[in-house]
Amino acid sequence: MNAVLTQVRDNRSNKIEPVDPMTPAPCRVMRRRRENHDTFTLEIAHENGLVGFEFQPGQFNMLYVHGVGEVPISISGDFRKSDRIIHTTRDVGTVTRGLARLRAGDTLGIRGPFGVGWPMRSAEGRNVVIVAGGIGLAPLRPVIYQILAARSHFGQVALLYGARTPEDLLFRREFNAWRRKGIVVHETVDRADGSWRGHVGVVTAMIQKVEFELVGAIGMICGPEVMIRFTVNGLRGRNMAGNDIYVSMERNMKCAVGFCGHCQYGPEFICRDGPVFPYDRIERLFAIREL
């Protein structure tokens, strides 16, 4: 499974080279885009002529900033553009601040991709409801790209997206294109500013705006745990089953391969068994404080 993915193809010899899962591959920032006051997107390419980066939506990479440290960051890019690795993150910690200082041409280390992603296969032929809070849209954007690339393979699709303020809503420049290609997008903010004409309130209130049938649909949720909790309740209120609702979990992570022990969540290793779980698998754990 994952071990197969931690290989890179050498473009010159066309040989698949196994890589020690703890060794970052040298990479270079090709482009950097500021998304808002604390969020930015990096487009990254492998050094040394190594290409062919494949991943599943929902998987993550470990990003290493020279001499500073390493953090797990989900992949926010398009699976079809395998020459670029795309990450969107906020500068909120020591390492992510280091990432925020990188500019085109700077180097960093990457290993991955790791983890179990969103259930794209089982979503085929079904309605899909995607619920994101703030930066939580980043790991879900590859899902949207994959749906758009094979739109007829999926039923009706809605994106419910909430953030603190209009400025915190990510990727808004793409929403119109997504809508044109048949994805319903409902945006909401906790606090509006003078320019905001949209909805104000928590993202869970958007669930009632979904006009298509949610029984038998697939749900995908990424956001703060409290938002996940209320969203699951809302989706269950529309008679969705716990094993049709998938959530992305977050814990401290040092290794991403099950060696360091940091990401344990009850019996689960978030890095290896997740980060995406069917909700009924972790429901028992979700109710436990400080787990």
Place this chain on the structure above:
Amino acid sequence: MRACDLSAIGILDTVFLGGPFVDSGYKVRRTNAFVVAVNCTQSGGTCFCASMNSGPAAAGGFDLSLTELIEGSRHEFLVTIGSDNGADLLRQVSSRMADDSHLTEASNLLKACSQRMGRELDTRGLAECLKKCYESNQWENVAGRCLACGNCTLTCPTCFCSTIEDTTDLGGDHADRFRKWDSCFNGDFSYIHGGAVRPTIRSRYRQWLVHKLGTWHEQFGTSGCVGCGRCITWCPVGIDIAQEAMNLRIRGDRSAAGGKEN
């Protein structure tokens, strides 16, 4: 190496070699290790390997194992060969063939030792029981005594958690990454943006004990405890994992709120 530690190595093999990823550093050290096991004919006051099926005799995984036979002025070792490397080594040491009386003597000593354990831990149904104990008021009880010093995790032969330390030279041209042992009792062990997931000693001790005796089974198919008793010996305030597990078994379903769970 004692039988409990040898069992612990077997458990670590599953952690570092048995999953989808292989820890290459561990694998090299493991492949090059030559193991001489020493069976215990006398248990310590905090030992409970017999409860955990990990001793007092080493069941396997050694190149040679020794059982000390003492009677009056006679002092001998019964040696069991566990591998070709072990046989090669033994050929270079003067020895004579053991007979049935030696085997019986060793067997009796080991059986007597397993009946004189300093501690006992009833493991029947314990992992299932702990699943219902997450909100038990027993965690407050132990948290009131625990100093979160991490001694138990430092002396435990199966505690495998690690962290990474990053360093650079002053010029910033050269950087090193060191993998270091880490303890789930450390405050920043569970840190994610915004704070620690387990800010209280209650939740950290719970993580340690429930992992060791409970969730380890789901993760790796065995208990994470080999009954070496070192966490008891080295706890500065005398917290006893066997006693705490028993307390949870008896009273663990009483929640902090005073009501019954489930």
